[in-house]
Every structure is written in C-alpha cells, then in structure tokens.
Amino acid sequence: MGTWGTGPFDSDHAGEFGHEVQLARPERRFAVIEERLTRFIAEAEPDYLLQGEAVAAAALVASQCAGGPSSTAPYWPRKKIPELPAHLRPLAATALDKVLADVQAAMDAWRERGLGEEWLEGVEALRVVLDPDTPYTVGYTPPPPLPTEVGTRMVHLTLGVDRIRALPGAGSTGPLGLLVRQINRAAVRLDEAQKDVQNAEEYSLKEVDAFRQRLRNVPEDGRSEFRLGDVSAITAPGTLGPALAVRAERHAHLQGLIDLYQLLSVPPPIHVRAAAAQTRTTTLASRAAGSPTAATAPRSTPPGTTRRR
Structure with missing residues (x-):
C-alpha cells in the first residue's frame, strides 16, 4: 500500500x-x-x-x-x-x-x-x-527536533511551542492560519537545506581525505600523478558553497515569516485599542445625529451654473 x-x-x-x-x-x-x-x-x-x-x-x-x-x-x-x-x-x-x-x-x-x-x-x-x-x-x-531540523527548532524556540500546529490560528482560514501553513513549509524547506549542507560537508571531507592520501603517496623523487591544480578544486568543493547559500536564503525567509507572525499575533497596546474604540464611537454617534458640519458647510455651485452676486 x-x-x-x-x-x-x-x-x-x-x-x-x-x-x-x-x-x-x-x-x-x-x-x-x-x-x-x-x-x-x-x-x-x-x-x-x-x-x-x-x-x-x-x-x-x-x-x-x-x-x-x-x-x-x-x-x-x-x-x-x-x-x-x-x-x-x-x-x-x-x-x-x-x-x-x-x-x-x-x-x-x-x-x-x-x-x-x-x-x-x-x-x-x-x-x-x-x-x-x-x-x-x-x-x-512531539519528539525533540533532530539535529538536521534546524528550521523546526527555530520556530519552536522563537515562538515557544512544541509543534508548529500548536500556534494560535493554526488550522483557521484567516491570515494567521495561512501564515502558520507558510511557516511550516518554510521550516521543512530549511530542514531540507540543512541536510543538503551536511551531505555536501561529508562529501567535502571525503575529498580532503582523498587529497591527504594522495599527498602521503607522493614518492621522494616527486614523480606522481598529483597536479598542483587539484588543490583549488579540493579546498573549495563546488557543492558546499551553493548549499550554504540556499540554507542562508531559506533561513532569512523563515525568519521573516516568524517576525510577521509575531507582529500579527500580538494584540495592539491598550491605548491604541482605546483610541480606535473612541474613534468608532464618535463616528457612529455622528452618523446617528447627523453631521453638524454638513449642515453649516456652504453648498457648492452645480456644474455649468453661474453664481450671482
């Protein structure tokens, strides 16, 4: 199955x-x-x-x-x-x-x-x-994050949860629910990038070990198949650099989503909420009683007419 x-x-x-x-x-x-x-x-x-x-x-x-x-x-x-x-x-x-x-x-x-x-x-x-x-x-x-699960651990530590789906808003259809789903995907992608970095690191170490072995086998007269041009290829493997770049990019993306979640999930300060409530109350009262400024405001002249003196 x-x-x-x-x-x-x-x-x-x-x-x-x-x-x-x-x-x-x-x-x-x-x-x-x-x-x-x-x-x-x-x-x-x-x-x-x-x-x-x-x-x-x-x-x-x-x-x-x-x-x-x-x-x-x-x-x-x-x-x-x-x-x-x-x-x-x-x-x-x-x-x-x-x-x-x-x-x-x-x-x-x-x-x-x-x-x-x-x-x-x-x-x-x-x-x-x-x-x-x-x-x-x-x-x-949930089990503790594995060493490779750097994205998952990052979310857990920063937002204080033991699973991403425990975040407030998870499972909802609103902005927070969408953001939690994006955070989960970004954490998984960062975990995958970390695995790629570790694989590239292991490959690099194998290359270095092979390089050391070749150096040990160089005869005293210096005649061997070793070429000085091999050094740059071994000391800077082509797979490690790109893997590190991808991990850095995904880390920044996840950090941005976490920052946005913290901004959206924290209620505004009391004085901001009080001011907003007062504004709504004033607006409703004005609509109910009729706007006083509308009654005293000068009437505009209809287009195409001439104002008499």
Whole structure:
C-alpha cells in the first residue's frame, strides 16, 4: 500500500475505499460510508488501513458541510454522492475523535515531521468542520527536533511551542492560519537545506581525505600523478558553497515569516485599542445625529451654473 500525500484520499487503501463508494448505487453510497465509520469506532485496536478509510469517509461527510474540503480534489470519488443523512456528521466526528486521541503512532510513521504535521492539520480541520462546538483531544507528544531540523527548532524556540500546529490560528482560514501553513513549509524547506549542507560537508571531507592520501603517496623523487591544480578544486568543493547559500536564503525567509507572525499575533497596546474604540464611537454617534458640519458647510455651485452676486 502506497501513500503519496497528506490528503484523505492520497493513499492506495483510501483510493480503494473511494472506488467502493463509487460502485455502490447512488442511494446506497451513504451506507458504505456509514459502515466504514461504524466499524472503525467499534474496533478496539483498528489498524492503520481502517483508520485511513475512516478519515476518508469523514472527509466525504465533511465535504457536504459549510467550510468542508472540496470534493473535486485529486483522487476523490468522481461520481456525485447524494446528500448524506444528518446523523453521519456526529458519527464522522466521533471517528475523528478516536483518530486524534490516539494519533501518536500515526505521527511517528511519517518520515518527515512537516508532512505529519500537515496530515494532522487536515484531520483537525475536518473535525472542526463536522462539529465546531465540541472540543477534542490530540494525543500526540512531539519528539525533540533532530539535529538536521534546524528550521523546526527555530520556530519552536522563537515562538515557544512544541509543534508548529500548536500556534494560535493554526488550522483557521484567516491570515494567521495561512501564515502558520507558510511557516511550516518554510521550516521543512530549511530542514531540507540543512541536510543538503551536511551531505555536501561529508562529501567535502571525503575529498580532503582523498587529497591527504594522495599527498602521503607522493614518492621522494616527486614523480606522481598529483597536479598542483587539484588543490583549488579540493579546498573549495563546488557543492558546499551553493548549499550554504540556499540554507542562508531559506533561513532569512523563515525568519521573516516568524517576525510577521509575531507582529500579527500580538494584540495592539491598550491605548491604541482605546483610541480606535473612541474613534468608532464618535463616528457612529455622528452618523446617528447627523453631521453638524454638513449642515453649516456652504453648498457648492452645480456644474455649468453661474453664481450671482
């Protein structure tokens, strides 16, 4: 079974479930969705395949709710699903509650922390759409960042969180939600750049070791295949410089996003909010009573007329 993305249908087993929904008669498609949700909830220890199908089933229910995911996304069932019964919404929310309450194993299975966070954000977003008024629990303790995860560590330390999706505004459709998603992508990109730098560094060290070995093998009469022109190529490997430049660029980009988040997430000072409130109050009172300046202001002469003395 393959997984190629973080969406609810971005895996082989979820795609097979979607195909099963398509094969059912239109009036019976809700029954396939309901059966998968009910079976997942009833299982004491469901496997990851059934969990993936339950998330996909919940996504189909959420797609018919306000603010739900688009049913035209890649790999979704292509055939139209008639309006689903209302009782499927709390059932789907209960299934996602079970996913989120025991999500540690699923998160640990993702090779990249950023991909796991992206998948978890998608599940949480579905849960909010299905039942925005009922709180839920995320049973996930993030591991400490790896040495290569410099972008992730940078966000954690600067903004005081243990996971990027714990930032206020994460998962929302507003400016802060968009900014958190951008911060997560930028952190992943910086982590990748750090890995590239380390790979280039390891390659450079191997080149230096090979250069040292060649020097040791130079005979006393000086006759060897060693050429003085090899020194510049070895001391300044062509892969390390570009890798360092990319890392510096991505570090600056992430720092800019963090600065912007800090600016947008901090409420304005009290005196600024008080002044804004006073301005709104004055404006509303002026509109209600009529503007006194409008009554005393001289009337302008209509275009094309001559003012008499």
